[in-house]
Structure formats: C-alpha cells, structure tokens
Amino acid sequence: MGLVKKLSLALFSAGVMVxxxxxxxxxxxxxxxxxxGSPGFAPGQLFVTQGITVDDATGNVLVSNxxxxxxxxxxxxxxxxxVDVFTADGAYLRSISSGRQGRGEGLDEPADLKFSxxxxxxxxxxxxxSEIDVYDRQGNFVKSFAQFxxxxxxxxxxxxxxxxxxxxxxxxxxxxxxxxxxxxxxxxNLVRTIGSNGSAPGQFIGPAGISxxxxxxxxxVADQYNNRIxxxxxxxxxxSAFGGPGTGPGQFAQPIGVEVDEEExxxxxxxQNSRVQVxxxxxxFLTSYGQPARTATGEIVPPPTAxxxxxxxxxxxxxxxxxxxxxxxxxxxxxxxxxQGRVQVLNVVKDGATxxxxxxxxxxxxxxGIGATATTLRKKQQKATSA
Numbered sequence: 001m002g003l004v005k006k007l008s009l010a011l012f013s014a015g016v017m018v019x020x021x022x023x024x025x026x027x028x029x030x031x032x033x034x035x036x037g038s039p040g041f042a043p044g045q046l047f048v049t050q051g052i053t054v055d056d057a058t059g060n061v062l063v064s065n066x067x068x069x070x071x072x073x074x075x076x077x078x079x080x081x082x083v084d085v086f087t088a089d090g091a092y093l094r095s096i097s098s099g100r101q102g103r104g105e106g107l108d109e110p111a112d113l114k115f116s117x118x119x120x121x122x123x124x125x126x127x128x129x130s131e132i133d134v135y136d137r138q139g140n141f142v143k144s145f146a147q148f149x150x151x152x153x154x155x156x157x158x159x160x161x162x163x164x165x166x167x168x169x170x171x172x173x174x175x176x177x178x179x180x181x182x183x184x185x186x187x188x189n190l191v192r193t194i195g196s197n198g199s200a201p202g203q204f205i206g207p208a209g210i211s212x213x214x215x216x217x218x219x220x221v222a223d224q225y226n227n228r229i230x231x232x233x234x235x236x237x238x239x240s241a242f243g244g245p246g247t248g249p250g251q252f253a254q255p256i257g258v259e260v261d262e263e264e265x266x267x268x269x270x271x272q273n274s275r276v277q278v279x280x281x282x283x284x285f286l287t288s289y290g291q292p293a294r295t296a297t298g299e300i301v302p303p304p305t306a307x308x309x310x311x312x313x314x315x316x317x318x319x320x321x322x323x324x325x326x327x328x329x330x331x332x333x334x335x336x337x338x339x340q341g342r343v344q345v346l347n348v349v350k351d352g353a354t355x356x357x358x359x360x361x362x363x364x365x366x367x368x369g370i371g372a373t374a375t376t377l378r379k380k381q382q383k384a385t386s387a
Contacts, residue, residue, distance in 0.1 A: 081108060231283075
C-alpha cells in the first residue's frame with residue numbers, strides 16, 4: 001500500500017492532519033510554447049474550450065468550440081457547437097459537425113474529445129444532448145450512443161464529463177450529474193459503472209476529467225466539487241486521493257481536466273484558480289503554472305455574465321480566465337483558456353529526480369479526513385463563482 005493511500009485512510013478514520021515529508025520525485029516544469037486559436041465566433045476562433053486532443057496520424061489539434069446562444073439565451077446552432085481542427089502550428093483547417101439539439105448527429109456543447117485506439121474514430125462528449133457522438137477521421141458522423149444524467153441544482157453543466165480509453169479500447173466516461181463513471185467495451189457496450197454520490201473514498205460530486213494511466217492502467221479522476229483527484233484501479237477500487245479546497249500548492253478550486261503522462265506525472269487543470277498543477281503518481285506536488293487575468297486595477301477578471309468570452313481579456317502567455325480542458329501529448333500539454341477563447345500549448349520539461357516536498361495540504365486530504373458534505377461544497381462553489 002502506497003504512502004498516500006495509508007495516510008488518506010488514516011485521515012479518513014481519525015480526521016487529523018499530518019506533517020509534511022519529503023519524497024523522491026521527478027522535477028517537472030512547464031514553459032509556454034504557443035497559442036492555438038483566438039477569442040471570437042468566426043472560423044478558427046474559439047470560446048469555452050472544454051475538450052482538446054491531438055490526432056497522432058496527422059499531428060493536428062482538435063478543440064471543442066463552445067455553445068452558441070442568442071441574446072435572449074436561446075440556443076443558436078450557428079455559433080460554436082463544433083470541433084475545430086488546427087495544424088500543430090495553430091493554422092485553422094476545418095470544422096467537424098454543427099449545432100443541433102436532440103439525439104443523433106449534431107452537437108449541443110461539445111466537451112471532451114478522444115480518438116479510439118482500436119477503431120481510430122473520434123469520440124465527442126455532447127453535453128446537453130447527453131450522449132457521445134462518434135465521427136471518423138474525415139469528420140463524417142458514424143453514430144451516437146450512451147445516456148447521461150440531467151440537470152442538477154447548482155451545477156452549470158450536466159451529461160458526459162471527461163473521457164479516456166485504456167489500451168484495450170475500453171472507454172471510461174464520467175457522468176457529471178449521476179456522480180459515477182460509465183465504462184464501455186471496445187464495441188461501445190455499457191459494461192459497468194464505478195462510484196456513487198458523496199465525499200467518501202470512491203464517491204464523487206461532479207466527476208469531471210478522467211485519465212487512464214498509460215503505465216498502470218489506474219484511473220485518475222477530477223472530483224470537481226470535492227476539490228480532489230481520486231486514484232482508482234481499472235476495476236474501480238479506491239487507491240488514494242489528494243487535494244482539498246483552497247489556493248495553495250496542492251489545493252484546488254474545482255479541478256476539471258486531468259491528464260497522466262508516460263511517467264505517471266499528473267497534470268490538473270485547476271479551473272477557478274486559473275492554473276495547471278503537476279503532481280507525481282502519489283499526489284506529491286511538483287509545480288504550478290499560470291495566473292488569473294486581472295483588470296487594470298489588479299482585480300481578478302470574473303467569468304462573463306453575458307456571452308461566453310471574458311471582458312477584459314489578457315492574452316499574455318500564462319494568463320488564464322479559468323483552465324478547463326487539458327491534453328498531454330509527446331512532451332506538450334494543451335490547456336483550454338476557458339473564457340479567453342484559446343488553447344495554451346506548454347512544453348513539459350523534465351529534469352530528473354530531485355527531492356520534492358509534500359505539502360501538508362496534500363497529505364491532509366481535508367475532504368477525506370474531515371468529511372465535507374455536498375451542501376458545504378456547493379456553498380463554496382457559489383461563493384467562488386460570485387467572488
């Protein structure tokens with residue numbers, strides 16, 4: 001049993017904090033490389049960038065492009081509701097799909113994106129149509145499948161959250177409203193679910209991003225409203241958890257995207273803290289990158305209240321207005337700048353083994369140790385949103 005698992009289980013029983021220790025881990029840093037897309041509604045412009053993936057066959061970058069609404073709040077199929085395709089250098093090529101409400105072909109808020117390792121098709125989380133849409137590599141619609149939970153009070157989104165394939169083509173999808181993970185075989189048949197609603201180990205409140213480790217096959221899940229990352233076996237058995245609410249190293253304000261690399265480093269899009277945090281596989285904090293956009297007077301720019309793009313925006317490298325989708329590919333981390341209509345591409349620099357401290361906030365595992373309730377978490381969410 002690993003160090004973090006022992007500590008988390010002990011804290012869950014006793015509800016106490018423990019002192020930080022030091023652990024051997026790889027030193028990782030993130031450096032800005034480039035930007036893909038710009039904020040707006042024209043071809044090649046982006047808003048609400050929730051999903052990102054890379055086509056290994058071409059090197060093209062695919063980005064989910066938000067949900068268009070009319071001024072009165074009604075659905076506008078002509079704005080967003082598509083997957084935009086860019087070259088690795090950021091040149092816009094084309095779009096996949098278009099807006100439509102109802103099951104079948106067409107999107108109503110595309111979210112996470114993944115290519116199947118077995119059939120090569122593109123799988124797109126269709127949030128408000130509550131399904132997964134499948135397209136071939138040329139962008140032709142193949143089929144839709146799956147069904148997810150509907151609206152839940154105090155949650156902006158519902159339906160499918162994150163997706164991740166394992167090496168055998170099994171697909172793990174977080175059901176954001178039902179608070180569990182759906183598991184499909186390589187033929188897209190539902191075979192089981194993992195988890196339930198709550199804050200205990202193996203339970204979720206708003207499971208968002210998910211990543212199957214390419215090393216161990218373990219599941220790393222962004223438990224959004226519990227402000228933690230949970231680690232599970234492929235069968236869904238709880239291994240460990242790390243995080244807690246806050247702004248310090250190793251703490252989260254609604255983590256959304258999560259990715260795991262070939263050395264089992266964990267990259268977390270810490271959404272409302274407008275940054276990316278990096279951990280080793282045991283939850284030891286390694287580094288953080290990013291800062292929130294600010295006004296001329298130094299105040300943090302809030303999420304937009306009208307329209308999907310913040311005002312003002314700051315497209316300086318490393319500045320975000322919420323981080324959302326994340327994707328790791330061959331030494332680069334792609335991060336959605338949620339309300340600033342772009343993807344920031346970061347180089348992942350690995351400097352070998354070094355002594356890295358484990359913050360007490362990580363080992364404390366506050367949400368496991370002191371049993372925060374769903375009501376408390378939702379109050380924190382409302383307060384953070386209104387801040």
